[in-house]
Amino acid sequence: MKLVWSPERASKAYIDTVKSCELHQISSVAELISAMAAGWNGNLIVETWSRGGVITTSIGLAVASHHTGGRHICIVPDEESRSEYIEAMEKAGMSSEVIVGEAEEAMRGLIGIDFLVVDCRLNDFSRILRVAKLGHRGAVLVCKNANSKTVSNFRWRSVLDGGSRLVRSVFLPVGKGLDIAHVATSGGSSGSVKSESRWIKHIDPQSGEEYVIRR
Template identity: 75%
Template sequence: MKLVWFPETASKAYFDTVKSCQLQKESGVAELISAMAAGWKAKLIVETWSQGGPITTSIGLSVASHHGSGRHICIVPDEESRVEYAAAMEKAGMSSHIIVGEAEKVVESLVGIDFLVVDCRRNNFARILRAAKLGQKGAVLICKNANSRAASDFRWRSVVGGESRIVRSIFLPVGKGLDIAHVGARGGGAASGKAEKRWIKRIDRESGEEFVIRR
């Protein structure tokens, strides 16, 4: 099994996010991320947020979770951040499940993440990605503010390992930069490897000699 793309769901989430964020300062990033989360019909959407940060991405992810029948979780570092975040989401007419704690530890406790958004401006963003327990069908990982110095030497393969593999990655000059990676279904690489390692019989027409080749 793998993630399946639903363009109609993506379009609906995109336009609903545009409407919901009309009075917000930031634009572009929220609509795009919302469309991606909804288009993949992500069931467990996780993001990190801290006090003073923009709320538009959270609005977009909340919209996406409704369109994809998923769950949106926001991890905040302290009680002050939780209060500010909850008030801002309530004002926007949105809601999400808020967890207070160290992002790395919280992410470790969540199993089956298929859409994760982190902020490159935070020094621990790579550690959060490494700690994430991704879903069996694969996942989409997004780093916001990827133009920041902290992300200059970042490589996706350094944070995604084990049974997971990078299907594709791309940098988009949207907002302050989005670094996006699509992680394939777990075990997908192993399956394709088995398909390649097969025995093929070849017979020389002139000599009649038989050759067995492993591919």
């Protein structure tokens, strides 16, 4: 089996995230990530979050998990972050599973991740990616707040183990930058099977710029 793209799920998640984030001025990243998580049918959606972080991404991922029937897990560093996170999500009418602890250690206990979002502002973000146990269908990995300096010093292949391979990656100047990779298991065929290309179109509501992502 492999990750299979569903444009219908992606579209529904995108619209629902727009509605859920309408009170937030900056939601373009959340909408795009939500559409991707739902479109790729994420069964185990994981993210990292810390106090003061933007909550809209979490809202988008919670919306996506609702459409896929999967789990949305957020890893936070301490109880203060947990309380702030839960309160913010409840205000948005959302809920997620929360794990308290060091992200790298917490990630070791999660098996079968197929959609992962990490914050490039964390010093250990590359180690978090390196220890993540990805699902047998492959996975989509997203680094948010990925500015040009971060991207220039980071290579996806450096964080993949022998059981995974990079199918494609892309950097998008959405929000503060998104670095996205589609990863397949080495024994899978998601990188070699030819299929009709699909596209995600996203318009940044602030700048009016249009971004098109090829699947």
